[in-house]
Each structure stands twice: as structure tokens, then as C-alpha cells.
Amino acid sequence: MAGDRRCAPAGAWTHDGISRIFGFFTVLTALLAALVVTRHATGPNYAVFRRAASPVVMTTTAAAITMAGSIYFLILRHLWKLEGAQFWADVALHYFIPALVVIFWAWTVPARSIR
Numbered sequence: 001m002a003g004d005r006r007c008a009p010a011g012a013w014t015h016d017g018i019s020r021i022f023g024f025f026t027v028l029t030a031l032l033a034a035l036v037v038t039r040h041a042t043g044p045n046y047a048v049f050r051r052a053a054s055p056v057v058m059t060t061t062a063a064a065i066t067m068a069g070s071i072y073f074l075i076l077r078h079l080w081k082l083e084g085a086q087f088w089a090d091v092a093l094h095y096f097i098p099a100l101v102v103i104f105w106a107w108t109v110p111a112r113s114i115r
Helices: 012-019 025-042 048-052 053-079 084-108
Strands: none
Touching: 012 025, 025 048, 025 053, 025 084, 053 084
């Protein structure tokens, strides 16, 4: 039986859950936004974060997370009714994070650097 947990090998459910979470565009853009914000918090000392400070990456991140939040708000939010912690996680991921990323982008990216 496919839905029976007793038939799954050890760790299969964890792997399936992780792959499902990272399959969502909103989660991926939130992680990209976390990378960009972390770069500004740590400064230019870490080579892995150097590119995250470029205006192109920051603008692309803001556009992607705005698109994800907008599509969720306009099309997907009516598909289910969440309650409790799931509701608050959903609100944070689809409303607060996109708004904060756009505010951060407007505050840190000079208008002249956008082509």
C-alpha cells in the first residue's frame, strides 16, 4: 500500500517531505532573500555572499518574491483554509516576507544602479 508508512524504508518520509518543501517557488525565493539579507548583515568578508550584494541579484530577488506573493494572494489563497500555526506560517511566508524584502530592496539598492 503506497500510503502506508509501515511499507516505506527508513528515512523515505523525511526525504519526501524535504523534497516537497523545496519544490515550492515561494520557499526557494524566501531562501534566496535570506541569502541576500545575510550578505548585508555579514558584510563583504565572505566570498560566497559577494554576488548576493549586486543590484541585479537584489532586484531579481525582490521581483521573484513579489511575483510569488502576488500569485499566491490572487490565485492560490482561496484553495484551503488554514488554522493555527499553519495559518501564521502561511501569512509570514506569503505576505510578510515579500513585503519586507521589497522594503529592504528599496532601502538598499540605489535607483541609478537599476538598468
